[in-house]
Amino acid sequence: MLTTYDTPDQRNLLDRTGQGIIGAPLDRPDGPLKVAGQAPYAAEYDLVGCAEGVLVGAAISKGSIAAIHRDEVLAMPGVLLVLSDKAMLRRPAQGGAAQAPAQDVRQIDYHGQPVALVVAETFEQATAAAKALRIDYDDQSGSGRFDPDALDFAPGEEPTVLGDIDEAMSKAAHRVDETYRTEGHASAAMEPHAAIAQWDGDDLTLWGSLQMVAPNVKELADSLRIPDARVRIVAPYVGGGFGSKLGISHEGVAAALAALELQRPVRVTLSRQQVFETVNRRSETRQRVRLGADAGGRLLALGHEAWISNLPAEDFAEPVTQATQFLYGGDNRYLAVLKGEITRLTAGSVRAPGEAVGMQVLESVMDELAHKIGIDPIELRKRNLPARLPGQDLPYSSRKLFEAMDEGGAAFGWSKRKPKPCMTRDGEWWVGMGMASAARVNMMQPASAQVRLEADGRVIVETDQTDIGTGSYAILGQIAGEMLGCPMDRVEVRLGDSRFPAGAGSGGSWAASSTGSAVFRACESIRIELAGRLRIDSEALELSGGIARGAGKEAPVTRLLAGAPLERIGRIKPGKTADNYAQASYGAFFCEAGVNAFTGEVRVRRMLGAFGFGRVLNAKTARSQCLGGMVWGIGGALSEELQFDPRDGRLMNHDLAEYHIPVNRDVPPIEVLLLEERDAAASPIQAKGAGELGICGTGGAIANAIFNACGVRPRHFPITPDKLLAQLPDPFAEIAS
Amino acid sequence: MRAFDYARATEAAEAVGSDARLLAGGTNLLDLMKLEVETPARVLDINRTGLDRIEADGEGLRIGALVSNSACAADARVRADWPLLAQAILAGASPQLRNKATMAGNLCQRTRCQYFMRTDTRCNKREPGSGCDALEGVNRNHAILGASEACIATYPGDMAVALAALDAWVEIDSPSGRRSVALREFHRLPNGIAHRDNVLEPGEIITAITLPAPVRGRQIYRKVRERSSYAFALVSVALVLRMDAGRIAAAQLAFGGLAHKPWTDSRVAEALLGQKPSPALFDKAADLLLSGAQGQGENDFKIPLARRTLAAVLHDATKE
Numbered sequence A: 001m002l003t004t005y006d007t008p009d010q011r012n013l014l015d016r017t018g019q020g021i022i023g024a025p026l027d028r029p030d031g032p033l034k035v036a037g038q039a040p041y042a043a044e045y046d047l048v049g050c051a052e053g054v055l056v057g058a059a060i061s062k063g064s065i066a067a068i069h070r071d072e073v074l075a076m077p078g079v080l081l082v083l084s085d086k087a088m089l090r091r092p093a094q095g096g097a098a099q100a101p102a103q104d105v106r107q108i109d110y111h112g113q114p115v116a117l118v119v120a121e122t123f124e125q126a127t128a129a130a131k132a133l134r135i136d137y138d139d140q141s142g143s144g145r146f147d148p149d150a151l152d153f154a155p156g157e158e159p160t161v162l163g164d165i166d167e168a169m170s171k172a173a174h175r176v177d178e179t180y181r182t183e184g185h186a187s188a189a190m191e192p193h194a195a196i197a198q199w200d201g202d203d204l205t206l207w208g209s210l211q212m213v214a215p216n217v218k219e220l221a222d223s224l225r226i227p228d229a230r231v232r233i234v235a236p237y238v239g240g241g242f243g244s245k246l247g248i249s250h251e252g253v254a255a256a257l258a259a260l261e262l263q264r265p266v267r268v269t270l271s272r273q274q275v276f277e278t279v280n281r282r283s284e285t286r287q288r289v290r291l292g293a294d295a296g297g298r299l300l301a302l303g304h305e306a307w308i309s310n311l312p313a314e315d316f317a318e319p320v321t322q323a324t325q326f327l328y329g330g331d332n333r334y335l336a337v338l339k340g341e342i343t344r345l346t347a348g349s350v351r352a353p354g355e356a357v358g359m360q361v362l363e364s365v366m367d368e369l370a371h372k373i374g375i376d377p378i379e380l381r382k383r384n385l386p387a388r389l390p391g392q393d394l395p396y397s398s399r400k401l402f403e404a405m406d407e408g409g410a411a412f413g414w415s416k417r418k419p420k421p422c423m424t425r426d427g428e429w430w431v432g433m434g435m436a437s438a439a440r441v442n443m444m445q446p447a448s449a450q451v452r453l454e455a456d457g458r459v460i461v462e463t464d465q466t467d468i469g470t471g472s473y474a475i476l477g478q479i480a481g482e483m484l485g486c487p488m489d490r491v492e493v494r495l496g497d498s499r500f501p502a503g504a505g506s507g508g509s510w511a512a513s514s515t516g517s518a519v520f521r522a523c524e525s526i527r528i529e530l531a532g533r534l535r536i537d538s539e540a541l542e543l544s545g546g547i548a549r550g551a552g553k554e555a556p557v558t559r560l561l562a563g564a565p566l567e568r569i570g571r572i573k574p575g576k577t578a579d580n581y582a583q584a585s586y587g588a589f590f591c592e593a594g595v596n597a598f599t600g601e602v603r604v605r606r607m608l609g610a611f612g613f614g615r616v617l618n619a620k621t622a623r624s625q626c627l628g629g630m631v632w633g634i635g636g637a638l639s640e641e642l643q644f645d646p647r648d649g650r651l652m653n654h655d656l657a658e659y660h661i662p663v664n665r666d667v668p669p670i671e672v673l674l675l676e677e678r679d680a681a682a683s684p685i686q687a688k689g690a691g692e693l694g695i696c697g698t699g700g701a702i703a704n705a706i707f708n709a710c711g712v713r714p715r716h717f718p719i720t721p722d723k724l725l726a727q728l729p730d731p732f733a734e735i736a737s
Numbered sequence B: 001m002r003a004f005d006y007a008r009a010t011e012a013a014e015a016v017g018s019d020a021r022l023l024a025g026g027t028n029l030l031d032l033m034k035l036e037v038e039t040p041a042r043v044l045d046i047n048r049t050g051l052d053r054i055e056a057d058g059e060g061l062r063i064g065a066l067v068s069n070s071a072c073a074a075d076a077r078v079r080a081d082w083p084l085l086a087q088a089i090l091a092g093a094s095p096q097l098r099n100k101a102t103m104a105g106n107l108c109q110r111t112r113c114q115y116f117m118r119t120d121t122r123c124n125k126r127e128p129g130s131g132c133d134a135l136e137g138v139n140r141n142h143a144i145l146g147a148s149e150a151c152i153a154t155y156p157g158d159m160a161v162a163l164a165a166l167d168a169w170v171e172i173d174s175p176s177g178r179r180s181v182a183l184r185e186f187h188r189l190p191n192g193i194a195h196r197d198n199v200l201e202p203g204e205i206i207t208a209i210t211l212p213a214p215v216r217g218r219q220i221y222r223k224v225r226e227r228s229s230y231a232f233a234l235v236s237v238a239l240v241l242r243m244d245a246g247r248i249a250a251a252q253l254a255f256g257g258l259a260h261k262p263w264t265d266s267r268v269a270e271a272l273l274g275q276k277p278s279p280a281l282f283d284k285a286a287d288l289l290l291s292g293a294q295g296q297g298e299n300d301f302k303i304p305l306a307r308r309t310l311a312a313v314l315h316d317a318t319k320e
């Protein structure tokens, strides 16, 4: 079987295996372990003689270290080592970088940047010593750039230019040209970053909290300048990632260096504040969107420009216009991302980089246009879905956007939406409805997995794929169980160890479809082998309940195995299907929100998302991903915002008391509709990405509901009360009438 | 966290004259000790001093200093006669925190100014004389009334705002005997001295909070915040109001999120008395409340927000 995926696999084999396992809403096998405390996280391994390391953050924003007063601290009780090594990282590696060249922590790029590691016998001793460590700086903070509006911007990528947008705008019958803002987001996950490093001669084992084991091995080896083969990473359970654990980060490299120096295991755990201050943030954005439509509401002009920021040394530029490339038509286009260099912590891939903030704004501006033209927002979107990818003339592999809007709208009761704002009042609250499209690019990543059919018929799946709370254990097992006709209690999935074949890692919504396809292919090889042993064509093979049958023949699988296990590695990597089709997952969000007529507080009252992302591999884990995305969408729309000190770029709300994610009470009943879809161009299991789609546009639906409720068009996210107050209609006006 | 000596008191008298920091629920003190914002050498645990009873006090109520916030909010007498207090407590923190938090600890909770809560900034409250980084920094949560160049922080709590509106008193045991301070006088304005939040002197312990006889009328605690729980107030209003023949017959008010203490201003209630409720009257009350208000930049919005919240609460309390 070819490794690259060049032609869509139309056989839809998983629809014919008939086990009822694939797609079923099965519980995650790791769930009971997690609630019972039996799923150890990175910091929770008990290693004999483990020393404790605490990182020290820079007290300045820019400059270098002149002196570190090590001796004072080394004299403190229990202190073993003060490390400030050239090989340490000051910024985490970007997702999939597969390299992490030495960065020299003695150069300071942002406030709070790791500059040293203090190691002691106990965590308390290390914490006290880290706090006491005196550092002299050559302080260049004065030359830092702290105002995201006053940076020098340069293109982050080649702009997309089609036709003449200015001319098209001038000719348009209806036009909107507005600038929006979104504030930065934290990627902090429930489990703070942690690592334990242990050397055995030249061999390093790192227990880490990481999303992409195979590239992380390369990154760690690169920063230590040792061969990849000397590094083993173990990360079977990861308590959330959101992009913050895509690349190797400072705690892992520092733990490895200290363990080498001390010749004993070292654990480094980031405090919650350090997580906020030193791992990836989502960049704040300024976005100008231009839409020009003809009298019939068809787009002639589509402009989307974004200004984002990152550290001078970082190439990553939040790909804000990613979905704008393929979602709507319009022959005259201008899409660009401009990056400015700022003295703030590293910006990187945070759940749905690009779409999370880009769709939020694009979908708000689409609502503005629909309102201007006076047509239903769904109708405007329907009129502008291109038949083929604009500019590149490629077909769409699959697109359930129409269905999502229709079925979602029907289930939500969209027809009851009032066409104009300020028409529904419930006590102090203006109430309105809004909708938005959901779209997120689909990507496949190279992946491999091993499947072993044991002589007794049990199935073992092994890959370094991580499960960051998303359901990898569940769905990879389901694919194997379905393909090999093996009940789930006889399927075991082992993940997150670099000794296993390299999966795709958890990122970019690709884990399920990529690593799932590798498992699928390994199973297919096993099926072909079993069919051969039964002397039938593999197409005719049926596997169920431990029996292989087909073409009138039948035998217990264990007999075909004849006492020996059967082991295959499945591999896949993107091929021509990736180039020949525009691939994305789609959906639609519907939201009902209340805006307090007096205070401008916004509360989401109910929400519905309808999504099509190809085959649903597990209806429960898929739904949970959608729910989680929409909950973050509520946060991004209404409360989440990194607050930086304007004078030195230091992050001021660096914990979960001050950085406001939604609480239970902010999350109303949310309904999720999963639409039947098969996308053979996306993967041989006909699945696309699901993990990020739920956050790609949610905020737009909420903002549009706010407009529909009270007539104020919020153009600055998060939409906190202060941004609505000035324009809110007189709270008494309606009550009087 | 710095090392400290720990002792446990079995009666309040042990705390009187002690130079130790008193530990009640610990939900604020321990957090700040972990951050090394608070670095007491000695900590005296007062949880077993028996000050955890709610008792009738004439027509009023005497609530022990160590009564948990949850227990107070759940008390049948409180719910029936001083519902404002229950509402305000339940508007704060989370159930777990309220189970641990005590009445006195809640009164003495420290500001949530983000510069105060870390040790690498200039903050007069944490380190007298060092300056105030909030003046030109992140100050969205800060004061618009009664602030001083020395400190623009707010008192963040909810419960004390209700207690101020209810005319509660704070009972304090000090080396020179027992004294009582009106809740309205308990917290102080910075007036150039930022490090003292309230009038408690070293060696004193709060033993109880007392409520006078219940006041008739509608009681409303309204807390405004961008998320609906587990966040401090941007602005809050505590109101007790009674109508008589279409006119406002009695009104007691206090405001949270605006100043270094629960804010009270007798002119506001006076302007309302004997009047027929109307948007114009609410505006007039807000004019008086906010006549001296000054924004710090990021928190300018609190001025219109306080006006509108007051209007919402007055409207709510006076409608038929």
Ligand SMILES: Cc1cc2nc3c(=O)[nH]c(=O)nc-3n(C[C@H](O)[C@H](O)[C@H](O)COP(=O)(O)OP(=O)(O)OC[C@H]3O[C@@H](n4cnc5c(N)ncnc54)[C@H](O)[C@@H]3O)c2cc1C
Pocket: A657, B021, B022, B023, B024, B025, B026, B027, B028, B029, B030, B031, B046, B065, B091, B092, B093, B094, B097, B100, B101, B102, B103, B104, B105, B106, B107, B108, B109, B156, B157, B158, B159, B200, B204, B205, B206, B207, B230, B231, B232, B233
């Ligand atoms: C995440 C979070 C969110 C929160 N949200 C809110 C909110 O929305 N609204 C709100 O009002 N509060 C909120 N709180 C604060 C909470 O109400 C306080 O932490 C709590 O009330 C403090 O009570 P405690 O008994 O734990 O005090 P402790 O932490 O034990 O003590 C606090 C202070 O009071 C002093 N003290 C305690 N008892 C006495 C006494 N008898 N005499 C003299 N001094 C004494 C202590 O020495 C210490 O200085 C929140 C807290 C957290 C952590």
Ligand code: SF4
Pocket: B111, B113, B114, B115, B116, B122, B123, B124, B125, B126, B131, B132, B133, B134, B135, B150, B151, B152, B153, B194
């Ligand atoms: S406002 Fe007060 S608490 Fe905040 S930094 Fe200034 S002095 Fe400190």
